[in-house]
Amino acid sequence: MKFNIIGEWCLYAGVLLLLLLLQCASSQASPVLFSDWMSAKSRHSNLLKDALRGQTPNDEPSELWSPLPDQGWRPCGECTRSSGKPEKSSGYLQIFLDGGLNQQRMGICDAVAVAKILNATLVIPLLEVNPVWQDSSSFEEIFDVDHFIDVLKDDISIVKELPYEFSWSTREFYASAIRETRVKTAPVHASDQWYTDNVLPILQSYGIAAISPFSHRLAFDNMPVDIQRLRCKVNFQALTFVPHIRALGNALVSRLQYPSSISDPELGLLHDFSYRKTFKEPQKFVVLHLRFDKDMAAHSACDFGGGKAEKLALAKYRQAVWQGRVLNSQFTDEELRSQGRCPMTPEEVGLLLAALGFDNSTRLYLASHKVYGGRPRLSTLRKLFPLMEDKKSLASSEERSRIKGKASLLAAVDYYVSMHSDIFISASPGNMHNALVGHRSYESLKTIRPNMGLLGQLFLNKNMSWMDFRQEVVEGHQHRHGQLRMRKPKQSIYTYPAPD
Secondary structure (H helix, E strand, O other): OHHHHHHHHHHHHHHHHHHHHHHHHHOOOOOOOHHHHOOOOOOOHHHHHHHHHOOOOOOOOOHHHOOOOOOOOOOOOOOOOOOOOOOOOOOEEEEEEOOOHHHHHHHHHHHHHHHHHHOOEEEOOEEOOOOOOOOOOOHHHHEOHHHHHHHOOOOOEEEOOOOHHHOOOOHHHHHHOOOOOEEOOOOOOOOHHHHHHHOHHHHHHHOEEEEOOOOOOOOOOOOOHHHHHHHHHHHHHHOOEOHHHHHHHHHHHHHHHOOOOOOOHHHOOOOOOOOOOOOOOOOOEEEEEOOOOHHHHHHHOOOOOOHHHHHHHHHHHHHHHHOOOOHHHHOOHHHHHHOOOOOOOHHHHHHHHHHHOOOOOOEEEEEOOOOOOHHHHHHHHHHHOOOEEOHHHHOOOOOOOOOOOOHHHHHHHHHHHHHOOOEEEEOOOOHHHHHHHHHHHHOOOOEEOOOHHHHHHHHHOOOOOHHHHHHHHHHHOOOOOOOOOOOOOOOOOOOOOOOO
């Protein structure tokens, strides 16, 4: 009787669990996918096995950690003299910015440039609520406003808020009807002349102009040299994070450079933590931006080894979010990978790092919001690099309380740590990748740019030996360690900050 009761209970519990998983798989509204619950299996078991077998720490200095040699370029933000501000402003320029942290960052730089073109007074840009992460963080909560205004005081006039007579110019005001002071037709990559012809008359007539949308609304080509230099000055000098972001970032960097035997971050506090500096010299560390969230996985239309259940769940998610309008869906997985259009999985980026010469003594900081597949998906990466850390492992919940649940502030901390790492690498292109590649190039910091086309083809070859894989990876990344590259037409000055 006792065994029957236990058996019935186990059967009942099993049925409930199965129903729960099936509901997660079929529900379009649920943010959890059935495949999120699955344990991710290795897709490159032969390479992984040999990589783990060859993980012997090398005490000899590695060229990997050597700083970049001086390439002889002056930073684009260096300007001999500011062109100065006009005696009279043409009016107030209001900018509404959407997107994530790094898209907004570029928009802020462009906003300053447009204000300079129009001889306008810039109102601190308003950041729209992020529709993906539902983050309502304002400019003042992310960036140091006083520093921003002070650095640019000789270039343009900036005010924190509109004077009383223009207090009616709000987000709600423009959302309720068509307004003559709103500019909503700015073309993507508009010229400086377009703003002079279309926005300046509004400023002169009404004393104010509000531009929305504004993302990518200023061209990178055929711009006056002083405008290009000003954009660089904003991005690399004027935009600094608020003090509490910098303080937390410095604490994380210190704990990465001076690791302790203490493994519980709850024992450490920001101003009085018990992490003892057990090393005389700071230890080197790599920041890995692992852009492998659910949206990325689904939108790529690539196969990540989760079988039919994962493919079905991702297809349903694509249908729910983008109504199936995903360009990559028309290609096979092999075609996408051979073209370098699939984001690397944690396992694949781990194999890349191992092939480049990093080993299990390498300290790795994981900069990411959420990883599709969770801990199971990260297990192979952690096998290769057991000294892997993130915000949660390095900082206490009390230290993280001011950034909890705020995607822009979380990203800001990761950005700060990334700028203070010895090496930065991103698993796939994107706004964070582009922003940091440009910023680290400006500071001459080593940054590994994965050769996605090469890696896609290598990972398709299931018969390749570890020795051949390593050789192909090393040769294919010889000139992808952060060497300055010239900007091509239409490319972003924020990603390629070399002089025109």
